[in-house]
Amino acid sequence: MAKYRKVAKDKMSGIPKKYLSGAEGTRRRKLASVLTRISNLYKAGKRIPQSLIDERIRLGRKKD
Numbered sequence: 001m002a003k004y005r006k007v008a009k010d011k012m013s014g015i016p017k018k019y020l021s022g023a024e025g026t027r028r029r030k031l032a033s034v035l036t037r038i039s040n041l042y043k044a045g046k047r048i049p050q051s052l053i054d055e056r057i058r059l060g061r062k063k064d
Contacts, residue, residue: 010028010032012029012032013029013032013033013035013036015032015035015036019031019035019060020032020035022060022062023059023060027059030059031056031059031060034052034055034056034059035056037052038052038053038056
């Protein structure tokens with residue numbers, strides 16, 4: 001069976017770095033917590049509120 005390379009993860013949150021790229025400092029931590037909340041809701045089979053999705057997009061967006 002083929003071996004897969006481990007995904008690089010953020011040390012603070014444990015989330016894969018690719019989901020946090022472009023965000024630094026407090027913004028990065030907030031994004032990580034929003035992603036974790038979305039993930040937990042999804043795993044529990046619950047509805048993800050649009051406000052949470054909007055927050056994730058806002059935090060993940062590159063600074064203009």
